[in-house]
Amino acid sequence: MEPIVRAIFTVLLLLVGVPSTAIAQSAQKPAAVPVRVITAERKPVVRMLDLVGRVEAVQRVEVRARITGYLEEVLFKEGDAIKEGAPLYRIEKGLFEAAVGQAEGALEKSQAAKQLTEVQLQRAQELLQKQVGTEVARDQALAADKSASATLILDQANLQTAKINLGYTDIASPISGKIGKTNITKGNVVSAQSGVLTTIVSLDPTYVEFPVSERELAAAQEEARAIDPTGIKPTVYFSDGKPYKHPGTINFINVTVNRGTDTVLVRATFPNPDGSLIDGQLVRVGLQKSTAEEKIAIPQSALISDQEGVYVFVADQGKATVRRIRTGGPSGTGVIVEQGLTGGEQVIVEGIQSLRPDAAVTTSASEPSPKRS
Template structure:
């Protein structure tokens, strides 16, 4: 009987012991935190842009003839006036000689007509000649003068065509590949022989939505877009090291996209920007505003949106935020946080609301906002 009572007491004691163990406080999880702080933030926007050469020339033949030489190397950086192509000159030199001969012949005819006109006027003044004879001599002299003008124009045209046999670069820049080779007949209908694009500086054009323009107008401030800081990111995410400056806003809206085309100019001393290249354009400007900034490493997303964990009274708590623009490695929290709250950035894995945490304030680093 005593043994039975003892066993009952033991059974009753087991749940009491389990309850006692569960009542013990849970071990606090160590986490790293940073204080949500207010920073002076400049408004920024991202756009997709396209690199365009300031000067772009399609080189074409201006006369018809056999291509005698190709005098450049494809892809070379060339100066203005660099020879590119040479067209066979023989026929054009002959045309110049023919025009010169016609001019000399008509010069002699003009000399003769002047002499005949002078004699006819002298005879008419003495009463020995007739007015008809004088008028005929005057008309012949005027005809000779007209012939001279035609001959001089023909000679000038022939010399211009002879000059067109040497095709030179009208601008400085990089020359593309040649579309035609020596021995072929070229003409104005042949199309571009090659393309030359200037290199430094370069333009970047990007469309800006009407929404952004309306937002700027509703702010009631005169926005000087030329003072905006413009930056570039390449397709692989690497930044372009030179800053640009907006120098043109189009005067019309694209009806198909409801956007206005903006253009920025960038120095390109290393030729890193290539005509036609697709880039990401970052635009920063306007008066700085005080905003709460949190590290991107603290952001967590779910079906309801974006949130962060904060250490509050020794426990993890959720703060739903409205993320804004990126600021370095941080993000602006438009709503949901107050300055000074301890945002958890390390040890987030496995955290749940209400879990005990032991926060350690992390020192600020260049990579943590």
């Protein structure tokens, strides 16, 4: 069927004046595929461990009610930054003020009773010394005085408890940080069983925790020539690949290895003055393994895998040729090439989907992608 179609197409083109030689060339020579390339260059490359970490606030407080009462007011705006001591909730005070009044009255009564028992004890002792009173009367007065002292101590404690409970009607922030949503609204009865009213997390500084294999951590410490882990400077990268502008400092390495994953939990401290790192956020962590070496690094987008391994397309004399390579781990957003490229090759990074080995290509330079610094 194809020869017939080609013949008809040739006749039509001849009728409009197109030479048959052009038809033959058009049918035999496929159009060149437009691609973008980068030049493989040897540059100082720092080997990095690419890890997954999670942001953890240095301080995290779950605010709870410590008494039972009617919630009169919510005094903060959800999501705001707040200072330590800022008022958050107000619980109705009436019953607790009354409890303080009752405790004060009971204390005054017990104080008066104590004064009376002291006087009675003193009289009983004087009468016994004059041999007018009896030891029984003195002992009864002494017991009454000690009982009054115990009642006085109890009433003082009750008053202190009542005042503490009254203080709990005003719930204030125990730390400075950022406050979340409120789980209880005005008009509800709250108690210790109401659960978390809201959550406050500190912002600056913040932690990032990430697991590192025991072998890789030891190698990083050895190559960094650090006596302590603070010699290793981790870097955080966001989901779009952009690096966080502040480097971190490792401040804790767990004392046990996770037997299921053979990793050690590592924690680093990062400055967070603008709140870019959010508690619970999933990030990537770059951990420097060694000093800079002269290596070739290419973008991940250039890599192609098949049953034989990994290869790239190189533009050579207008054709896409296959180069088998051996990679050596990540470097920023790219990958290190250990074998297969010597430098100077035009590595194809865009338009790969339409390529076949030895396909004709037209090249243009690819715009540099953001680098991890």
